[in-house]
Amino acid sequence: MLSPAASLDPEPLSAAVPDVVSAGTSASLRRPERPSGSCAPPGLEEALGTLGLQGEREYAGDIFAEVLEYLGLAGDTLYLAVHLLDSYLRAGRVRLRHLQLLGVACLFVACKVEECVLPEPASLCLLGAGSFSQAELLRAERRVLSRLDFRLHHPGPLLCLGLLAALARSSPQVMLLATYFLELSLLEAEAAGWEPGRLAAAALSLAHRVLDGAGSGMEPAFYSPAELGSLEPCMARAALRGPAPGRAAIFLKYARPQRHGTSLAAARLLRRPQPGPR
CATH class of the missing domain: 1.10.472.10 (Cyclin-like)
Incomplete structure (x- = not known):
């Protein structure tokens, strides 16, 4: 205490x-600019x-x-x-x-x-x-x-993603890619304010379409295209941006062998023509 x-x-x-x-305005400020010439942190x-x-x-x-x-x-x-x-x-x-x-x-x-x-x-x-x-x-x-008046409980999007992936019987590869898309959304102001379930559904739906090809999607479909709105394109743009200044940490984290080069594969696959949400 x-x-x-x-x-x-x-x-x-x-x-x-x-x-x-x-x-x-927190989403646009989670990677604040560092002063030029600053020394490396201890x-x-x-x-x-x-x-x-x-x-x-x-x-x-x-x-x-x-x-x-x-x-x-x-x-x-x-x-x-x-x-x-x-x-x-x-x-x-x-x-x-x-x-x-x-x-x-x-x-x-x-x-x-x-x-x-x-x-x-x-x-x-x-x-x-x-x-x-x-x-x-x-x-x-x-x-x-x-x-916050000690209101700390929050069923976050990662929990929702696990539940949706289990119901959709998603493969481990789809789950890993969806986790990457979900983490990228933390840096996107466009995604701020969306409830955890929709964030998770958008990440999982996009991962299914990217890995399974044209015409595929998450089954069962828990949200309509209108409900997911612009979240999937937002996540796709973030993945295509790569290690942009101020946003490189997540890209590099998922580029490592322990995560099977997921960020590199995502950028490559997203450059192929993708179908819109069903």
Whole structure:
């Protein structure tokens, strides 16, 4: 339990000042621009070594942003952390310089819900390259819990994807590709606000059509084309974008042999003519 002193913050996250993030804008800010000439964050070499990506210096910052693999966290933790961040931003505004702290605080809360073994606060502070202290992280955590009124349960899209894939009897290859499409949607403002079930259905439907060819689709069809809207094209565009600046981490994560080069295969397959949703 946090001490009463943790609530003392002379510069609250939600202070209304000019350099703020408005509610509902988190999707476009999950990969903030790094200052030019900034040095590598402490622990970067260890993170690259853990991920087996020592040679990818060009995308080092983006790879480091993929903190879930670095800390060995579950996929559900990622989606819960993003949900908490979105929920917090919908309730108010946040100073830009506090956005990274808020994101790490949401990740810390998500770990407490989803993980059996928690990362140390010091490890999370390392990911911020010294931009905030452990005391600031704990204060931010308390503020997140207070603003969200401890409403932390969220049946995320990864859970929905597993259920839909089981009902559709999807192959492991389809499931892996759909997981990649689903994770790409986290960086797309167009996908923000869609309920988890539709996000999962769009990712799974697109994966079936990409792998099974023209005229195929997810069976049974749980959503109509109108319900899925523009989500499938949004995910396809994200996959075709490849390791774009600020968005390389997910592409590289799924390009590795452990994930069978899924991002590379997806880009190649999506360049073939694809049928529209049925």
